[in-house]
Amino acid sequence: MLRSLTPVTLSPCSLAMNCKGKAMFSFLKRFLVLSMITLVSTQLGTLYRIFQSVPSIVTASEDKEYRFVKLNEQGYAISNDKGPWHCVYDRELDIVWLVGRDDESPFDSYWSYSWFNKEHSVGVKERGTCNYNETGCDTSHVQQQAIKRKACNISNWRLPYAEELIALVQTPTKAGGLFIQHAFFPHVQKGDYWSQTHSSRINPSALTHLKQGAVAVSFKHGKSRVLPFRNAAHVMLVADKQALPLSPHQSVLLGKKQSIAYFKN
Structure with missing residues (x-):
């Protein structure tokens, strides 16, 4: 059922x-x-x-650009993504570069200088052009200006040796670019830069009748040559440094075990 x-x-x-x-x-x-x-x-x-x-801290050991550290007007290290900066500390060479400017000051990158060593009275005086010396400019003039003004709190400025200038040469990052790290040296000119290394062999040969000259480096071509003292070329000064203690942050920025505040002679 x-x-x-x-x-x-x-x-x-x-x-x-x-x-x-x-x-x-x-x-x-x-x-x-x-x-x-x-x-x-x-x-x-x-x-x-x-x-x-802190990009510079993360990439300090790997990034080739971290060879350079920006210094402000007082000579203090700042992060490489900050500005303005007036000098650059070169960790590879352990020297400070005075960065050229575009401000009509004695350190304007546009000015040119004949090569003259005032201490030994070698070279040719006042064959360059600048706005702070009406009779003409030479390398001793810009050196004296940097020392007098204590640029970046430093007073031992000098012309770089040829080897130091050549060490700045690097392959351009873009076509037609200069042979230098433009991010740290933005106002470098397409011309020759004097070193303090002088020589009796002038190159090019067409100028050998002038007998003596100094080594200059062109960041336009990435090459060096010996030019007569009387030629007008640009200048990028350097200084040897001494370290003073500061914070661990500054220490990491400069890649040193000792903390560094600023540089002085």
Whole structure:
């Protein structure tokens, strides 16, 4: 004998509870997903800010550009993504470069100088052009200006040796660029730069009748040659440095175990 089957019906209360459960589950799932996205975004943002704030610290041992460290007008090291800067510390050569400017000052990169060593009275006086000496300029003039003004808190400025200037030469990062790290030396001219290394062999040969000259380096061609003392060329001064203690942050910036504040003679 067959029994009749009575259909099971859910009460409105049961249906409502089931719907609420599904809605709650869906809400929790979306909440967890959004929480994970927010957490990951926050962590990535934090890491990005950390790397942005100290790029020179992170890449100090690998980045070739970290060879140079910017110094402000007082001679203090600043992060390489900051400015303005007036000098650059060269970790490879352990010297400070006076960075040329574009401000009509005695250190404007545009000025040119004949080569003259005042101490030994060697060379040719005042055959270059600058705005601070009406009769003409020579390398001793710009050196005296840097010493007198204590550029970057330094007073032992000098012409670089030929080897020091040549060590700045590097392959341009773009076609037609200069053979120097433009990010640190933005106003370098497309011409010759004097070194303090003088020689009796002048190159090119067409000028050998002038007998003596000094080595100059061209960052336009990335080559060196000996020019007559009377030629007008540009100047980039250097200074040997001494370190003074400061904070660990400055120490890391300069890549030294000793903290360094600024340089002086």
